[in-house]
Amino acid sequence: MEINPAGIVGALIGAVVGWVDYRIVVGVVEGKLRKLDRSETVAERDEFEGKIRILRLVVLVMTVGAFPIIGFWVGVSFG
Secondary structure: OOOOHHHHHHHHHHHHHHHHHHHHHHHHHHHHHHHHOOOOOHHHHHHHHHHHHHHHHHHHHHHHHHHHHHHHHHHHHHO
């Protein structure tokens, strides 16, 4: 299998776009969720924070994982 330079550049650009998208999406969604937080006990607060961590991980995998693949495909297609 031959390495395509256009695909590599596309994947790098996709990774950067994915990271920026991750930071924006997580910031907005986490901010909205924190406004809705009605935790009264430490256990509820810990559970809420755990769910926030899961949300961050899912969004990270989806954006930083998928955008380089899409960028590679676009780079190969146009390159």
